[in-house]
Amino acid sequence: MEAKTKHPEKLFGNLIERAKELNCIYEIETILHTPKLDTKDIFIKVSEILPSAMQFPEICVVKISFQDEIVAGLDVKDTAWFMREDLTIEKHILGWIKVFYLGKKPKAGFGPFLKEEKRVLEAVASRLSDHLLYQNLRGVFKDLESKKDAEMQHRDAEWVIVLDLLRKTDPDVYVRISRKMLNHLIWRGVREAEELLQQFLPVLRYGEEDILADTNRPLQTRALGDSDMLSQKVFEIARDHMKDDEILNNVRQWIQQDKTSFLVRATSDVNSSLTDISQAVHRYYKIAPDEGLELAPSARIGIRAGLIRRFLTDQLEYVVIAKNFIRAKDFHHLLQRVIVSPGSHGKLGGKTAGVILAFRILKKQTEEKDLFKNVKVPKTWYISSDSMIQFMYYNNLEEMLEQKYKPIDEVRKEYPHVVQLFKNSHFPPEIVQGISMALDDFGNAPLIVRSSSILEDRLGSAFSGKYKSLFLANQGTKHENLEALLDAVAEVYASTLGPDPMQYRSERGLIDFHEEMGIMIQQVVGKRVGDYYLPAFAGVAFSNNEFRWSPRIKREDGLIRMVPGLGTRAVDRLSDDYPILVAAGQPGLRANVSVEDRIRYSPQKIDVLNLKTNAFETVNKNEFLSKYGNSYPELFKITSIDHGDHLTKPLPLQTDFAREKVIFTFDGLINDGKFVREIHTILKVLQNTLAYPVDIEFASDGTDIYLLQCRPQSYSKHDAPSPIPKNIPKGKTIFTARKFISNGTVPDISYIVYVEPDAYTKLQNINDLKAVGRAVSKLNQVLPKRQFILMGPGRWGSRGDIKLGVSVTYSDINNTAVLIEIARKKGNYVPDLSFGTHFFQDLVEASIRYLPLYPDEGSNIFNEEFLNKSPNSIFDLLPDFAYLSDVIRVIHIPEAATGMVLRVLMNAEVGQAVGILSPPSSSIYS
Known part of the structure; x- marks a missing residue:
């Protein structure tokens, strides 16, 4: 760039x-x-x-x-x-x-x-x-402390000395303190205080005795009398009804509260910029660096809430909880690493807000203090959200703000050009200066530039994987590293204008919301291993497990999805690799039990940062471990040795990684119990505190656990188990399934889009393979929403070998009712239990059902005759793609089945799902 x-x-x-x-x-x-x-x-x-x-x-x-x-x-x-x-x-x-x-x-x-x-x-x-x-x-306070050892007769003068000094040096504060004392005395029910107030006010008009009365008549304005005289009389009454120590303590606290009024004004004034508030926070802690400030609970909570609204989010549900955990002191430390434009009024974004709150909740848990002592957050710098708008104005890109109102096809077509336009634009000097300072702080540590938009990670709008996160090895000269970092920030900004986030926002009624993109520049968790940099392992974890591989696993047992190296392979759908899945509440119930399955479904590749080439890479597990096995952090806890018919734990100093067949099983980590218990407890604590199930992202350098993200877990609105009818006529059954079943009912399906596995395998031209994905995207637009299902081979929407799954993104399939992935023994198509990936979270949020089919296993039914011999409507719907009619079959069910429709019934409790033909909106149990 x-x-x-x-x-x-x-x-x-x-x-x-x-x-x-x-x-x-x-x-x-x-x-x-x-x-x-x-x-x-x-x-x-x-x-x-x-x-x-x-x-x-x-x-x-x-x-x-x-x-x-x-x-x-x-x-x-x-x-x-x-x-x-x-x-x-x-x-x-x-x-x-x-x-x-x-x-x-x-x-x-x-x-x-x-x-x-x-x-x-x-x-x-x-x-x-x-x-x-x-x-x-x-x-003043030192003088008062020195008088505490004096004779008792002098004690009465302590608070008097303070007030006398205040009256002479700062009469405004003196009057405010006396007003607080008068209110305090009236609140205590001191009759003389109430009478004093009446003496300095005109007599109440008839009908104004109760100012809380529900009337529509304005109250009379009553002028106060002499403020200085009133103040003196207030403290004369206080002397008669309060102890000296109590008066002194109240006066001391009120003075300290008054000293913080500038911070209250800064956070409540809508015209205050982030720089103004940041300076106020800095001043707040510089006024009394030794003693700190003792504030009343109401004042402390008010300052916290104001700072949360201005810097993190004004979402009421968040502020209500966060004000009890995020302290003003936390903002004092946070603001040392915030980059803002002059006059900025932006925020740090949803991702930042989520991880800060989660970390503070965990650190406040006294009962789990020892368990959470190794939980940390990586060093992070932040760029305020409105810096993206300033960047666009600086480069005359204002017209890009209207991209969201264009048709989605036009957005998709223009997006590559938009990305390059952003990457070739300039940053305002103050942002360059701030990012340069951040680089000085990070040194040559590898970095990740993460999105943190205003809408991101909210309840009902997680935006999972919608915006870019980019890794940087950061191993060049200062100038090279700065250019690469600016380039990455520009690309993350551009990702707000991509087709997937636009489609996502449109579906949720958020298209008119003024979206802004905050940035997190974060040090990558990990250690150097040879020429590479990577964490020991990383992953995601969920409060609720929606796809349970054993009836003994409960929904609330949660799920952990882990991979060795960078966590990208835990959140991305992969065409040819697998993560390790653990039920957090019952880690002994494995997803794969036999040795053969544990080997077959283990991670084969590792995402790393190559420090020599300064690039993100994916490396083969065997080649990497044979060369660097002895340097890999915690390798003995996450691997096993394959002996053909059994697996054993590798022994330190006795394992030759160049000769042994090493498998990533995470057995040592799981069997030890501490790690799984820690993650499960984190999920429970966060869910109980936030009052909703959570989705967290984490990484470990082999010593500590780093919390990278926390957001509400996506869920489907209709997840009740559907009764499975018995004795269904075989001719009316399209398919049955008995593996990885979730709950739900999908009625009245009119169309099946069926990508025939054998025909898809025979496609050799990459353009034809991509054309299948484009055709699916077109059908997604022309078929009635939620009245069609997609069926096809392998892993849809995965990165990797396109032959192992149809190439689509969320916006290409967002209108379907069900996505069904088919695994045939004669092919290399294996569905992935991909719960936890960004792609899968999209399906869950949109209430799109997911179902893997294994037609060749057991007594499963798969009605190929109906799928292959029914009339193909692709000729009428997409004549431009008619040349793919052998690969893509579009079946209009009422036409093919004499007026009937397809119903998909799923029941996780009994582990069964079925797709059957039935009359529209009819009962099938009669």
Whole structure:
């Protein structure tokens, strides 16, 4: 990708200037935290450091005034080229800082000073003001503490001293504190407090005694009396009805609450940018770095809720729960790694919100503290969601926002061009600068750029796999790594305009929603193994198991789907490989029991990052382990040795991985029990706290478990088991199944789209194989929605060998009622129990039933005569694809079966499913 900035030399110069400014602020922070420095010494040192942040430090001088006295730069003579900022406590000016140039320089944003230099001066003045306030209040409280050992007669004066100081230095705060005390006394039922309020208010008009009365008449406005006199009388009453310690504690807490009012204002003001709020959060923790702030529960929850709404999501269901777990302190740490555009009002997106909340919930579990102590979240930088819109405006791509209103065929056709258009566009300099800082923080650690859109990972709209996530080995020069990272971010932005997310949004009534894309730049979990980088294993886990391979497994036992290496093979449908499946609640009940099946259905390939070629790769398991087996983390826990008729656990220092037949079984990990128990407990804790089943993604480096994602688990709206009728006439049965059955009933199917397995196998031309997928996509649009089913060989929608499954995406099949995958012994087509993949989650969310058929096993029925000899409607529906009539058969059931329709009945409890012909909307049990 070409450079994303239009003036790289200028950007480089800007980066140098920003580095000088950051270094200056860092040095000033160090001074403020240096013990034994008095205020004057601090001012002198600040005046010496501040010129280093300017463009021309050699002719820059600083003068500081405090309490009408020049405390730094006494010998500095004023010039015409200067800028000034005041030192304030609340709204009272206590002094100022002036920065002078001794000679004339070219005009910039503020005279000869850059606007960035003006912001540095503002930041320094604000920080010094906060420090003065902190020192002021700390001195007051230290004086009070020292008086605690004094004689009892002096104790009465402690809170009086505080209030007297407040009244003199900050009368506004004094009045607010007295108002809180008056409300507190009235709440306690103190009669004198109620009478005092009446003395300072006009007499209530008739009918206003109860302000909660349901009337339509406005209440009379009543002016308050003298505020200072009222305040004094309030505390005289408090002295008579409250203990001194109680008054002091309340006053102390109210003062501290008042000090946080700026943060409350920032989060509640819709005009506050993310930068404004971030600075407020930073200030909140700088005011009292030693003691922290003791807030009332209501104030603490209010600040949390405000920060959650502004940075994560304003979804009420989320905020109600999250405010009890995500602390303001968490935002203080989070915001150190957030990249925003100037004036940004965006959010960090659904994926970010989900994983942050899940992690905080787990860390708050005291009962499971030891079990969860190794649960972590990878180092992550974030880009705010509206940065995507700024990127589009910066490159004059506003018209792309209207892509969502185009026909889906047009969206699909234009999407490759849109991707390249985004990848060849430029980023605003401030985003480039932020991403450059992120790269400095990550070093050469491999990265993944993940989507985190506003709509993503919500209840009812998971967007599983709809948006891009891209791996980067990150092993080049700083410039190369920056270009690759910007390129990946642009591609993730472009993925919002793809056909699958557009179709998905349209189906859920979200097409008019203003979607924005937040970005997570995340360090890849794993370790270096030779020239490669990968986790020991990764996967996904679900609260509910919808496809149970044993009647002893309960739905609430959940499911874990794991693979060695990167987790891409756990969430993508693969044409020629398998994951390891575990029922989290009953790990002893394996999906594959015999040695033959355990070998056949074990992972054969590993997704890795090649650090030498700087690329994402898929490697053969045998070749990789023969070379790097001894370096692979936790390999002895996730592999077994194949001895033909039995499997054994590999022994450390005694296993030659170059000679042995090594199989990924995860036996050691499963049999040990701790890992499965940990994942199962995580699922239970999250489900119980969030009040809905969850879908999590995880990875392990061999030592710790890293939580990568948490979202509501997709579910089907109609999942009751259907009774299976007995004694169905054989001629009316189209198929039966007894493996991997879910629950549900699909009535009144009018069409069957049947891809004939043998004919599909005989296709040799790649264009013909792809044409089958395109024809299915066309039929998906012309056939009546949810009144047709798809039947065909292998694994539909998988990545890999196209001959092992029809090449489609979600938007190509989203209108079908059932997807049926057929496995014949004479072919190499094996359906995948793909529950947990993004493709499968789409089917579940859309209530599209999935059913694997094994026609050659046991007494299963498969009515090939009906499927192969019924009239083929493809000639009428898709004449352009008539040349594929031997491969694709479109059967209009009422025409082929004298007015009847197809009904599909599925019952997971008895492990049976059947497709039968019956009259429309009739009972088949009579």
